[in-house]
Amino acid sequence: MSENAATTRQLTKRYGDRVAVDAVSMTVRRGEVYGFLGPNGAGKTTTLRMLLGLVRPTSGAASILGRPAGRPHPPGTVGALIEGPGFFPYLSGRANLRTLARHRGFGDAEVERVLDRVDLTERGDDRFKGYSLGMKQRLGVAAALMGDPELIVLDEPTNGLDPAGMADMRALIVDLSRDGQTVLLSSHLLAEVQQICDRVGVINDGRLLRESTVAEMRGGVSLRVRATPVETARAIVARAAADRSVRDTPDGLVSDLPADAAPDLTRALVAAGVDVREIAVVERSLEEVFFEMTAGLHRPAADPASEAARDNKELVS
Template identity: 50%
Template sequence: MITDTGHAIRATALTKRFPRGTAVDEVSLEVNRGEVYGFVGLNGAGKTTFMRMLVGLARPTSGSFSVLGSSTLSNEILRRVGTMIEGPTFYPGMTGRQNLVLVAKYAGLRRESVEVALETVELLDRADDVFRTYSLGMKQRLGLAAALLGEPELLILDEPTNGLDPAGISAMRDLIRTQARQGRSVLLSSHLLSEIAQVCDRVAVLHRGRIIATGTPAEIETAHGGAPRITITTVDVAAALEVLRNHAHVDGVRATDEGVEVISAQDITSSLTVALVSAGVEVTGIRRDQRSLEEVFLEMTAADERSAS
């Protein structure tokens, strides 16, 4: 039943409970058509369970969802969705190509789709090597190739960069960006906010099964990261404070062991330096510090833990 043509995914109060506890707790979100949406959370946050429900691998306890505008997961809808959930699983004694041919056969897809997928993930030159000889990055790319076999409209990728080295992460990131440029919608999960922020249009932060923040990476950083701080090293602390208290765009200023700390949402490092030097204040150093996205993420989850206790 087609209920929503504007979203690739829509979930409303989606919940999954197990005897040991609640894995997904009333999660509501919308993934727009053509959007790359990131689902970030610590291990055990509920990311995989949520994805499993979207493709019929787990039955929701309550709530509702639609995929590609349909509230019913028919075979027709599922053929338009490519998935890589809980890591790629292939026959270790078969080659990469043989594994994909088998997947394509069971899915009723043409053999030509295998070659297209292998080329897309840049595995043609290793397609006839046995799967067990693949590096982790190659195994992840073969998993993405399997997800792409039916030329899906929507990709659901569970931790596609998990365990990869920096080169492998960069390669996977490029592959995902390419799929988005070609018009596909992508829902991907990660436990690294800084990594997911480099490829996603919007992000939902999941903790203990609940969404605790949503928005663009920049919006999350601004809302939860706090204003950047500018540290000025000087021995003329009193004079510096006098100048800086009246400076434009200064949200706060205080003395520190190094000299003076300025809080400002804008990067006014250059204008502060000019103002201080013009006033005869000796400045021996100046730097702008802002918490990393990973620090923001960890603080958000820690704050949620404190509020729950």
């Protein structure tokens, strides 16, 4: 059995002269939560559609659980929610799921299990058209969870959820991973993904800029020093930092010194007569790293609505 749940190799999608996805090679390992990150229109959804075999790539290849993209999988092997969930508006949430369950070979007990998993049991008999955006999203996730699939692909799963709902979704994704399931989720909310993902891939303008663990992406910790006089403090920090960088920021001096250097640095500053106002350990967020990675990339992003419309015309039958 391959250790990878999903892979793409030089996956590319062109719409006329526009390259929506540009030679993306990504690897999702079994049992991990993989965050596919990027702004709206970056190519996330088109990549996921190609991975799932819903859209034909212009070039390149993709596979899921060892099978080429588009090859049928046994029911309950792969679950997915791509863009918005599509259900019959005049049926209840429960009836919609029962319709899907019959098609996939599952019983009513599985419907009740997934309704409970997304906290919709009490609203299951309400018509879908009366659901809030967040409830519709949760019902879509419930559909993706039918059969306890090995791989779950979620496109912007927190879309439309309030803060409490987002927290519940984060907890659900973590629980799925703990149960041994693999979760591939796309998002433009980098702060959200930072809390739950093992590894991430950052995409912008259709190109995969980097793929690594969250810790590697964010880099190590730094020390921030707020002290006066600044010139004296800078000299002492630079001497302690040796060949490490020291940067002036609006919040103070930031160096790449490790956290355990703080006591010695504090003593050196005080001994030199410097007034120390703060020494703090700081870490870059994924959002900060993303902005650093995409600085200078100014190609206009695709309109996600028009890109989705083009995708829909090319659905693999």
